[in-house]
Amino acid sequence: MSTTVEKQFETVIGLEVHLQFHTKTKIFCGCANDFGRDPNSHTCPVCLGLPGTLPVLNKVALQYAVKVGLALNCKINPYIKFDRKNYYYPDLPKGYQISQYDLPIAQHGFLMIPTESGPKKIGIFRAHMEEDAGKLIHDGQTQSSLVDYNRTGTPLLEIVSDPDLRSPQEAYDYLQTLKLILQYLDVSDCDMEKGSLRCDANVSLRRCGEKEFGTKAEVKNMNSFRAVKAALEYEELRQSKMILSGERVVQETRLWSEEKGMTFSMRSKEEAHDYRYFPEPDLVPFTLTEKNIDDVRRTLPELPQEKFQRLQSQYEISAYDTQIIIQDPALAAFLEECVAVGGVAVKKVCNWIIGPLQQETNTRKVKFDQLKLAPKNLMDLISKVEGGVVSNLVGKDILKMILDSGKTAEQIIQENGLAQVSDDGTLDKVIDEIISQSDSVVQQIKEGKESALGFLVGQVMKKTQGKANPKKAGELIRRRLSP
Amino acid sequence: MNLNELTAHELLDLIKEKKTSTAEVSQAVVKKIQATDGRIHAFVRTPAIPVSANSGAYSIPIAIKDNLCIAGEEVTCCSQILKGFRPPYDATVINKLKASGVVPLGTTNMDEFAFGSSTENSCYGPTRNPWNLDCVPGGSSGGSAAAVAAHEAIWALGSDTGGSIRQPAAFCGVVGVKPTYGRVSRYGLIAFASSLDQIGPITKDVTDAALLLKIIAGYDEMDSTSANVAVPDYLQALKNDVQGLKIGIPKEFFVDGMDAEVKESMSAVIAVLEKKGAKFIEMSLPHTEYSVATYYIVATAEASSNLARYDGVQYGIRRHPSQARRTPMIDMFEETRDQGFGREAKRRIMLGTYCLSSGYYDAYYLRGQKVRTLIKQDFDQAFKEIDAIIAPTSPTTAFRLGEKTNDPLSMYLSDIYTISANLSGIPAISLPCGFSKTGMPIGLQVMTKPFAEETMFRVAYTYEQNTEWHKRKVNL
Secondary structure (H helix, E strand, C coil): CCHHHHHHEEEEEEEEEEEECCCCECCCCCCECCCCCCCCCCCCCCCCCCCCCCCCCCHHHHHHHHHHHHHCCCEECCEECCEEEECCCCCCCCCEEEECCCCCCEEEEEEEECCCCCCEEEEEEEEEEEECCCEEEEECCCCEEEEECCCCCCEEEEEEECCCECCHHHHHHHHHHHHHHHHHHCCCCCCCCCCCEEEEEEEEEEECCCCCCCCCEEEECCCCHHHHHHHHHHHHHHHHHHHHCCCCCCCEEEEEECCCCEEEEEEEHHHCCCCCCEECCCCCCEECCHHHHHHHHHCCCCCHHHHHHHHHHHHCCCHHHHHHHHCCHHHHHHHHHHHHHCCCCHHHHHHHHHHHHHHHHHHHCCCHHHCCCCHHHHHHHHHHHHCCCCCHHHHHHHHHHHHHHCCCHHHHHHHHCCCCECCHHHHHHHHHHHHHHCHHHHHHHHCCCCHHHHHHHHHHHHHCCCCECHHHHHHHHHHHHCC | CCHHHCCHHHHHHHHHCCCCCHHHHHHHHHHHHHHHHHHHCCEEECCCCCCCCCCCCCCCCEEEECCECCCCCCCCCCCHHHCCCCCCCCCHHHHHHHHCCCCEEEEECCCHHHCCCCCCCCCCCCCCECCECCECCCCCCHHHHHHHHCCCCCCEEEEECCCCCHHHHHHHCCEEEECCCCCECCCCECCCCCCCCEEEEEECCHHHHHHHHHHHECCCCCCCCCCCCCCCCHHHHCCCCCCCCEEEEEHHHCCCCCCHHHHHHHHHHHHHHHHCCCEEEEECCCCHHHHHHHHHHHHHHHHHHHHHHCCCCCCCCCCCCCCCCCCHHHHHHHHHHHHHCCHHHHHHHHHHHHHHCCCCCHHHHHHHHHHHHHHHHHHHHHHHHCCEEEEECCCCCCCECCCCCCCHHHHHHCCCCCHHHHHHCCCEEEEEEEECCCCCEEEEEEECCCCCHHHHHHHHHHHHHCCCHHHCCCCC
8 A cells, every 4th residue: 555545545445246156046047057068058048038938036046145144244124026127238138137126135234354453343235136147258250249148147146345444455354254254154156266256346535534435436357356455456546646636536437457457447437327227027026034034044054253263262272273274164164073083182183184184185276175084084193193103294194195095094004014113123123233334423423413313313214214213213322322 | 600600618519529620620710711811810820731639628729919939939929029039938828728738720910019909010010800891909919809709710818918808809899808917827928018917818708718717827836926826617607697796887987988889888788787686886996097197107117128138139130230330239239129129119118218217217117106006905995895897898999990000199098997907916807798880899897806707707607698799790
């Protein structure tokens, strides 16, 4: 952030997040809600908007919307009503989008984001259901445009925040917090690159201390949270320069260019559409009962914030570790399953999960819950490492083998003879041999050069292909050479 | 007696007695179409060969209005813009017909997108009234009504948004039913105004209407506006007796502008039904005078949105201007819609767009919806005291072709008695109740509360059984 912005202006940001639900079927028809297929393969007369067809609401999409609303502490509007938003575009087959206008499913909620000065409450203005549009593919060679309607009718929830965010960093943290909640709810892939989560930002500046909002720009076309932050930082600078040079900021839509690192004017709001909203006559409004809403409430999982607090107090693990653990609900669940198996200190389990296990998920490029690993299996492995049966290093190798084969730690140690050699007899023989071949080093040790001891231990490890218990070997060598 | 002149229930009896067959009936119908439809122009698409006999309880061929989807068959709503469109699916009513053995045989003419009361707004040219070829058959289901009246169809399906089944039925001297909103699935009916449209029968008598409604009615999970209410056996409701029924006569309907002959026929109707035990009560529907205005706001608003999908992108015609104006895409939208829609369609799209526009929404659409609620409340209130309401179907008999084409307002007023039933969602039937001195049919309308079609049929059937009007046949 530039210093001028910091000193003179306050940044005001509100975010609009479009979330695609990963329901099995689309919002108003029975087509599979699936991506990456052949163009127009997941379409039917209803989502193609063919004349005479009618929409029927997907009840699961409605449940998801209620779920998100409740998780974001919103008031749920029990009267479910849809409206038509009328505009022309080739990817909009009916010439209108079915959306919710004056009665969104959820309103007046909030979520807490972490800031340097502690948690901050960010208001959720509203969240409403709507259908996604298709995709236009521009073919430069034939100078024509093609339409893929596979995405048409994907259930969307538009989540609009209050203009409570005061910096690009807060916007970034809001998105991270929101995404984690949505992942916990298991309603969406939340993948910005695939477009299952999209974010538009409204940003304006005002002089510090001023009550009125400044003129805002709506920024679109950001493909990652990082891009949202970068675009907002760019806008802060652009708008502050304009204000300082006496220019007026105009209300407009701007597109973020990732390559250029700049935003560009798309269209000004003066020529904005008149969407001519009116109630969708093809969908009869209906009322959710208190019980309907409570039934959804009962399906709410423990949310990240609650989980963070519980894990920390229940297992006495550090805030840092807990923060990492709660980033993936599967990870947290796994930790708790391991703890239930018992036998190892929670801190140690945590280290293994955050360390070697996370590393494996990264190198294998899979999600954590795709790993084949029984909690008991990991716990046995950790016990073996802790009990000195195998070294830490070998333990990590065994972990890889467990993940590859699904075998138990015990099996792998047996089959590959990986147990550390700790019995005096076997080690003594090896040590004898090494000492007899290393006169000069032995001399150094006798003269008190401790570091030379490490060299001999290394030789023992080499000779035993890593199976010797290095601590034990050190002790034996020391005992042998001691006067 | 020619087979094509019989009713469906008469033909079904003959088929049961093995005195005729579905194939013979189809042949008779096709022969009649070939003989007289050149003069009537009830059909826009007729099958080349008669349909073969098919199984099912009610295997009688039927004429279908050109706004109902039949898988693989062209459907256009008699608009240029949909030319060539072949839906890949059957409307729910078509499914139900097929399941009952009823064979779609030919598509009938209509006002473009059902916008009109005369069937003059068709891209295929007008249909003529079989009783007088210089007169309109009414509309918008004029093709279906004329086909049944001319015995070019045994029975037919139409759709009714503001009177589009009942008014042409009245003009053509046949029976037409606008069922309760939600009684019949709209899936596969190309929408005009979604909150008003209903599909219904056009038949030669009340019995056929009851039979056909029984076949097409019922809840459909593809249409969330269809009602999950059991369908009674309407044939059981056909009793020649109205003993103890209280029938209302709304005073607001009997005002200036009603033909003297129409008025006289109403008096005769009352006399017939009183004799059969009905008690008549003069009553009031105080908001009637606002119904036409309300209707033209609500219906055009919905239509403007329903017709937005005709943009040349996916189906129907696509046109490009000879000279580029704006972007190629917008040029294509504009040119396609300019060439594809007729005058009345454009007029209604503009009206509806205006009513929904920001700054006008509250004054028009929102107010219209509020008045609609008041109109509905009038009926709710009335039906606490009475079992049915009778009124003329139309203030006049069929007018001449071209008589009202340059006067849309007077054309709109011909729907004055039928519109209320659509706005309030109640069922209504039109059946013949006399003829003018010039030999044009007059229609009687019977309305009841929602889902009380049984009472509606009972009143209509009783009147029919005690009069001879339905037996009078067109001489072509």
